[in-house]
Amino acid sequence: MANTIAANKAELLAIANAVAAEKMIDKAIVIEALEEAIQRAARARYGAENDIRAKLDTQTGDLRLWRVVEVVEDVEDYFKQVDLKQADKLQKGAVVGDFIVDPLPAVDLGRIDAQSAKQVIFQKVRDAERERQFEEFKDRTGEIITGVVKSVEFGHVVVDLGRAEGVIRRDQQIPREVVRGGDRVRALIMKVQRENRGPQILLSRAHPDFMKKLFAQEVPEIYDGVIEIKAAARDPGSRAKIGVISHDSSIDPVGACVGMKGSRVQAVVQEMQGEKIDIIPWSEDTATFIVNALQPATVSRVVIDEEEGRIEVVVPDDQLSLAIGRRGQNVRLASQLTGRGIDIMTEAESSEKRQKEFVERSEMFQQELDVDETLAQLLVAEGFSELEEVAYVDPSEIAAIEGLDEGLAEELQSRAQEALDRREEANRTERRELGVEDALAELPVLTEAMLVVLGKAGIKTLDDLADLATDELIQKAREPRRNERSDREMRRNRTEDKAGVLAVFGLSEEQGNEIIMAARAHWFDDEESAPESDIIEEDAVAADDSQ
Numbered sequence: 001m002a003n004t005i006a007a008n009k010a011e012l013l014a015i016a017n018a019v020a021a022e023k024m025i026d027k028a029i030v031i032e033a034l035e036e037a038i039q040r041a042a043r044a045r046y047g048a049e050n051d052i053r054a055k056l057d058t059q060t061g062d063l064r065l066w067r068v069v070e071v072v073e074d075v076e077d078y079f080k081q082v083d084l085k086q087a088d089k090l091q092k093g094a095v096v097g098d099f100i101v102d103p104l105p106a107v108d109l110g111r112i113d114a115q116s117a118k119q120v121i122f123q124k125v126r127d128a129e130r131e132r133q134f135e136e137f138k139d140r141t142g143e144i145i146t147g148v149v150k151s152v153e154f155g156h157v158v159v160d161l162g163r164a165e166g167v168i169r170r171d172q173q174i175p176r177e178v179v180r181g182g183d184r185v186r187a188l189i190m191k192v193q194r195e196n197r198g199p200q201i202l203l204s205r206a207h208p209d210f211m212k213k214l215f216a217q218e219v220p221e222i223y224d225g226v227i228e229i230k231a232a233a234r235d236p237g238s239r240a241k242i243g244v245i246s247h248d249s250s251i252d253p254v255g256a257c258v259g260m261k262g263s264r265v266q267a268v269v270q271e272m273q274g275e276k277i278d279i280i281p282w283s284e285d286t287a288t289f290i291v292n293a294l295q296p297a298t299v300s301r302v303v304i305d306e307e308e309g310r311i312e313v314v315v316p317d318d319q320l321s322l323a324i325g326r327r328g329q330n331v332r333l334a335s336q337l338t339g340r341g342i343d344i345m346t347e348a349e350s351s352e353k354r355q356k357e358f359v360e361r362s363e364m365f366q367q368e369l370d371v372d373e374t375l376a377q378l379l380v381a382e383g384f385s386e387l388e389e390v391a392y393v394d395p396s397e398i399a400a401i402e403g404l405d406e407g408l409a410e411e412l413q414s415r416a417q418e419a420l421d422r423r424e425e426a427n428r429t430e431r432r433e434l435g436v437e438d439a440l441a442e443l444p445v446l447t448e449a450m451l452v453v454l455g456k457a458g459i460k461t462l463d464d465l466a467d468l469a470t471d472e473l474i475q476k477a478r479e480p481r482r483n484e485r486s487d488r489e490m491r492r493n494r495t496e497d498k499a500g501v502l503a504v505f506g507l508s509e510e511q512g513n514e515i516i517m518a519a520r521a522h523w524f525d526d527e528e529s530a531p532e533s534d535i536i537e538e539d540a541v542a543a544d545d546s547q
Helices: 002-023 027-046 084-090 111-137 208-218 220-224 253-258 260-271 286-293 317-324 326-338 347-369 373-381 387-392 395-399 406-433 448-456 462-466 470-474 487-496 509-546
Strands: 052-056 063-071 099-103 144-153 156-160 165-168 184-193 200-204 227-235 239-246 276-281 301-305 310-315 341-346
Touching: 027 052, 027 063, 027 111, 063 084, 084 099, 111 184, 144 165, 144 208, 156 184, 165 184, 184 208, 208 220, 208 227, 208 239, 208 260, 220 227, 220 253, 227 253, 227 326, 239 253, 239 286, 239 326, 253 260, 253 276, 260 276, 276 286, 286 301, 286 310, 286 326, 310 317, 310 347, 317 326, 317 341, 326 341, 341 347, 347 373, 347 387, 347 406, 387 406, 395 406, 406 448, 462 509, 470 509
Parallel strands: 165 200, 239 276, 310 341
Antiparallel strands: 052 063, 063 099, 144 156, 144 184, 156 165, 184 200, 227 239, 301 310
């Protein structure tokens, strides 16, 4: 009998050691799972109402089983309580309020008990294994990892990473790349997240950071930090661009990335299934970087609109298709690389656009300032485009224009201010005809012209305005460009980038927030006054009840 007990002891410890080693988890977790399984089996044998504990000695394999009971004067729960007389038999000197142990004989696990214990152990071990996987990979986001393709399910590639599994979703794969079970693949760890079925390790071969990490592996100067990849953009499986800069003036960043006879860049190209890579010198000057980013096209001129956040690039007529690229690929990648919207136009289109703006502004000055065509065109040629610029600029700037003097400058400013007043009064009249409350006119930032636009959009009260989000008020629409991939893409982008009500006025996010918060201020005033009215109403009800 003693030999049998010893064998059982040895077997329990052997099982714990084997499971811990196989699943690469702490042995203590396996011991805890065994103890819990034995506790469940004992409760099934002695009664689930009992508070039964089990303890397995990790050195000898000895198993102790006991019941915890509370010492009380009057026993109400015979499973968890004992009186002083019974307590004295179990532990000498026990007093009321003590918790003492009642040793129990070991139980023999039957078939059902053993199956239940097995499920408990498996669940505990599985939970521990999932936690171990999460802890191992949670801090490895952004690393490149190598694994073996386990299966391809509904277009998603399941990769065996050794101690865990990762998934390359369909949209994170390189298009037209064919992988099969058993293939070795390299991928970027994009995200590691906890889920009920275990940690989800999301991998990518299409992310720009995957290309960056590949270059870091192939180019020692990038790994050492001498050369830095400042920006990257990809059209996976087709073409990519990276902007690089050297922190050592003696090292050419482009040449270092290309390598001897293109060896370094070719290694990256092969891993990315032949994706063509343009390596571009990065520059702090936005215009210079855009010219570089649009290579191999030649750029004539770059016009940066800081207010709109867009860039107008003018190219020779014969360079238009090259600048745009097949299906807009070249300019799209350049836009992603620079983080700015880019509009491509030819010299002829640019000249036509400037001429149209020149005529429109000249006619506006003629009409509003009551001046002849020559003077109106002279103002536009000197850079004036709005009445506000003429009305509020330093008079000396107008007087400095050839052919003008201080007297004429003051007269032009006076006429500009009168024209602005006329506009404001006309807008105020129209706003009131639309039924827009005067309370909106008292809000910061808003002008009468803005209030007219709000009124036409059906926003006429403080509550109407307060219900809007900032984006709904100021967001600018993304203008469709000739280099869109397709009509479907243009329609989708128009829907996603719907303009805000006041988008044409070019308000900043801070201004939009200020308007919305000012419109909502009366809500908080209502909340502060509500408790007082509630008290008055409650007092009235109480008075009625007393009568």
